[in-house]
Amino acid sequence: MRKRSTWQRFSAETRHSINQALFSGGxxxxxxxxxxxxxxxxxxxxxxxxxxxxxxxxxxxxxxxxxxxxxxxxxxxxxxxxxxxxxxxxxxxxxxxxxxxxxxxxxxxxxxxxxxxxxxxxxxxxxxxxxxxxxxxxxxxxxxxxxxxxxxxxxxxxxxxxxxxxNSYWQIDRETSDPVVDAWVHEEHRTAQRLINHARQQYEVGFNLYHSLRPYAQPPNPGSPITGNPGSVWVATFNTLTRDVDPAVLWRDSYLNENSRELLIHMLVDYGSVTFTFPAVDDGARVADAIGESFDAILLSLRPRRELSDVELHEVPMRNIRLDPRIQVGSAWNHVDETMATMTMFGA
Structure with missing residues (x-):
């Protein structure tokens, strides 16, 4: 199927308004x-x-x-x-x-x-x-x-x-002394014990915890806590494999409560995965709870996988412009990684 141009993907009202401004409005x-x-x-x-x-x-x-x-x-x-x-x-x-x-x-x-x-x-x-x-x-x-x-x-x-x-994720060293690592790598958190295996077996949802590092930040010493390190970011990734998540439905889920929303940097929604990022500088116990709250929200928001056409894939960012800015769908914060060094960020 031939892809529609950007102009063709605009709504009729948008095209009319632009035409009027350019050709009638001066x-x-x-x-x-x-x-x-x-x-x-x-x-x-x-x-x-x-x-x-x-x-x-x-x-x-x-x-x-x-x-x-x-x-x-x-x-x-x-x-x-x-x-x-x-x-x-x-x-x-x-x-x-x-x-x-x-x-x-x-x-x-x-x-x-x-x-x-x-x-x-x-x-x-x-x-x-x-x-x-x-x-x-x-x-x-x-x-x-x-x-x-x-x-x-x-x-x-x-x-x-x-x-x-x-989007450069660092593997978690299992020997790291950290409350979030204890909660979600060693599965000491009650929600981790309840959901990690259950989600994988019953929903085909895989969970992984990583951390990333902002360009200005220094990595913590090996074995030292990640929690409390300015510029470190917790990355909780849920691979949905055979199911999809509607970002608007997920965002409205009651499990994403005040604690989760206050701590959240981004909810990164991609085809086949949802990732929640949290500042590592914040309280580790609260972050561990927020990951659990996100996990429950994910499972309640799953829907059957539907293959998207090329047209729909190109229109995903345009459909999600009315979402909270913490929800990123198809943006550079979602997908640009170190393998894309030749890619232009702005196309200028």
């Missing part, structure tokens, strides 16, 4: 292209800051972004009838004028996944000028798009490091 074509590139840049910077703050500070991460973002989030909570998928993410409320200072303040965390600090800071005035033109509906400068695309190209190496380290 919107320059360059503005549409420029907004698309800016979306790539800003969403990467925000998601990077989120992952590194969560990995370094755990549940306390929001105290490191200032009050502006959280207060604007609280104001929006009063209009829940207009809530978008991002309303629970305080970084989505961080003003662009404060985003770059946040990157500078936390450069020790985000720097390895960006570019040379002096270069990025030197470009900040130009980038802010482009953003202001977009925000105030001014027509773009002829060089705006090329400037923005060059910045994306210069971020390629850092973005690859950010994504690939997230």
């Amino acid at each position: 919107m320059p074509q360059e503005t549409l292209a420029l907004y698309s590139r800016w979306w790539q840049l800003e969403t990467y910077l925000r998601s990077l800051l989120y992952v590194e703050l969560r990995s370094s500070y755990g549940v306390d991460w929001t105290s490191h972004i200032g009050q502006g973002a959280t207060s604007r989030q609280q104001m929006d909570e009063a209009r829940k009838y207009m809530a978008t998928a991002d309303w629970e993410d305080p970084l989505s409320y961080l003003d662009i004028g404060k985003l770059f200072p946040q990157l500078e303040e936390h450069w020790d965390l985000v720097g390895p996944s960006l570019m040379d600090r002096e270069t990025l800071l030197a470009r900040k005035p130009e980038l802010m000028a482009i953003r202001n033109r977009l925000g105030h509906l001014r027509r773009p400068h002829a060089d705006d798009l090329s400037r923005l695309q060059q910045t994306l190209r210069d971020l390629e190496k850092g973005a690859f490091a950010a994504y690939s380290t997230y």
